Amino acid sequence: MSSVSTEFDSSGVATITLSRPERHNAFDDVVIADLTTAFEQANAAPQARWIVLQSTGPSFSAGADLNWMRRMAEYSDEENLRDSLELARLMRVVDSSPKPVIVLVQGAAFGGGVGLVAACDIAIAVDSATFALSEVRLGLVPAVISPYVVAAMGARACRRYFVTAERFSAAEAHRLGLVHEVVPADQLHAARDRILQALAAGGEQAQSVAKELVGAVAHRAPDADLGAWTAQRIAQVRASAEGREGVKAFLEKRKPAWRRGR
Numbered sequence: 001m002s003s004v005s006t007e008f009d010s011s012g013v014a015t016i017t018l019s020r021p022e023r024h025n026a027f028d029d030v031v032i033a034d035l036t037t038a039f040e041q042a043n044a045a046p047q048a049r050w051i052v053l054q055s056t057g058p059s060f061s062a063g064a065d066l067n068w069m070r071r072m073a074e075y076s077d078e079e080n081l082r083d084s085l086e087l088a089r090l091m092r093v094v095d096s097s098p099k100p101v102i103v104l105v106q107g108a109a110f111g112g113g114v115g116l117v118a119a120c121d122i123a124i125a126v127d128s129a130t131f132a133l134s135e136v137r138l139g140l141v142p143a144v145i146s147p148y149v150v151a152a153m154g155a156r157a158c159r160r161y162f163v164t165a166e167r168f169s170a171a172e173a174h175r176l177g178l179v180h181e182v183v184p185a186d187q188l189h190a191a192r193d194r195i196l197q198a199l200a201a202g203g204e205q206a207q208s209v210a211k212e213l214v215g216a217v218a219h220r221a222p223d224a225d226l227g228a229w230t231a232q233r234i235a236q237v238r239a240s241a242e243g244r245e246g247v248k249a250f251l252e253k254r255k256p257a258w259r260r261g262r
Contacts, residue, residue, distance in 0.1 A: 002030075003025075003034065004016065013051075014050070016035070018053075018056070019056040021056050024058070026065035026068075029068060029083060029086065049199075050196060087144045091115055091145060095119040096215075103116070103123045108131070111142065114178070122180055123180050126182070126185040126188055131167065136162070137165045153176045154177065203243070204242070205237070205240060213233065216229065
């Protein structure tokens with residue numbers, strides 16, 4: 001039985017749940033494959049406008065499963081590379097989702113769990129959550145997750161936490177930019193609903209293009225080529241049916257026809 005499930009509701013939300021609490025939702029090759037499939041299916045599902053990732057139990061994810069690590073110790077170089085590429089694929093599928101992805105961090109996130117949080121668009125954590133990039137304590141490195149964690153926390157913070165493997169609090173994760181909000185545990189779902197309500201006011205295509213913009217312009221100088229590309233994107237969006245309806249509805253002081261009623 002898979003430890004990953006997906007539920008689609010009538011309001012446009014696909015909720016992906018990692019439920020392996022007895023192993024602190026740790027990753028192994030099966031969990032990675034199941035999460036990848038769940039995200040690929042949610043990304044492609046026309047009935048889903050937004051994705052929520054959550055876990056059950058006391059931990060969000062403890063990173064790599066110990067039994068999996070024991071198996072990996074006996075892997076050949078080729079087998080290790082293949083496993084690493086599958087984790088890289090998962091991170092890429094989450095990060096490149098055309099739909100806004102919200103992650104709910106209800107407990108500890110270590111190693112790859114931090115990478116998964118960083119790959120999502122909007123991260124909400126409970127105030128008791130703890131985080132760690134713990135790989136160096138095992139003689140390893142957070143290689144595959146590093147592009148996402150560095151993008152979320154910044155190079156300066158990663159230079160510390162990648163090499164010390166210190167645990168840090170939800171408040172520190174918020175200060176560093178890894179998570180966007182920190183709330184008491186009993187307010188986690190209310191915070192999710194508030195974010196979903198805000199998302200419901202936006203256009204589906206516009207939100208997808210807005211996500212694309214972030215990746216395209218981050219850390220690029222505003223030169224003529226980038227200016228031309230951004231001008232082309234807004235021209236295309238303005239001319240789209242969604243864009244025309246959105247502007248028309250604003251001018252007519254009404255809700256656009258495509259707006260979801262949350």
